[in-house]
Amino acid sequence: MSVKSQFLKKLQARQSAPVSFASKSQADIAEFRLRITQLQEQMDAWLVDTGLNVEAFMASVTDLLVEGGAFDISGIVLCVDERAVKFVPVFLYGQGVTGCMEVTFHDGGNVTSLGRLFMRSGTANNWTFTPPGTLSRPGQCFDESTFFSLILSLLP
Numbered sequence: 619m620s621v622k623s624q625f626l627k628k629l630q631a632r633q634s635a636p637v638s639f640a641s642k643s644q645a646d647i648a649e650f651r652l653r654i655t656q657l658q659e660q661m662d663a664w665l666v667d668t669g670l671n672v673e674a675f676m677a678s679v680t681d682l683l684v685e686g687g688a689f690d691i692s693g694i695v696l697c698v699d700e701r702a703v704k705f706v707p708v709f710l711y712g713q714g715v716t717g718c719m720e721v722t723f724h725d726g727g728n729v730t731s732l733g734r735l736f737m738r739s740g741t742a743n744n745w746t747f748t749p750p751g752t753l754s755r756p757g758q759c760f761d762e763s764t765f766f767s768l769i770l771s772l773l774p
Contacts, residue, residue: 643684646710650717651691653737654707657745658694664762665696672696683711693719698772701725705735721747723771732768735760 661672677693694705702724709718717737723730733749736757746757747764758764 641685643710646716647684647689647691650707650710650737653717653745654692654694654705654719657705657735658692661694661696661765664765670696670698677707679707679709681710696769696772701772701774703732703769703772708734721768725771732771 658672658674665671672694673696674692675695676690678688678690680688689710691707693707696703704722704724705719706722707718708720710716712718715736715738719735719737721732721735723732731750733747734757736746736748745760747760747768748757
């Protein structure tokens, strides 16, 4: 076997080896970060030909159930003029859910809650959306229609 073949074999083995984490919370934080990035990419795809783009911003999440009690993670914002809809990560672990983002509408100095997105909720492994005040009800699938209903408030 040539040196190049040995190198390529080792490289392939390394790339296919699963990444190991020291704890479940580290793995869940990594998944939360990845899923938010994928969500941002999905939102950008939904916004194609609109002239609008979502942007990322850094947020600090305090969660006493993770090592160190806090971690930094990206949030998502979409702005039109002085109005914005923000998807802000608020916690990793909650009652039966993993990964929560608060969705808020900002209009000058006013902030209105639009609901919450959950990365994993019960048996659902896709993003689910729950409107404000309906925490006990299972959320609906977060899809293109739900996304546009949330950002409709950006246009007066």
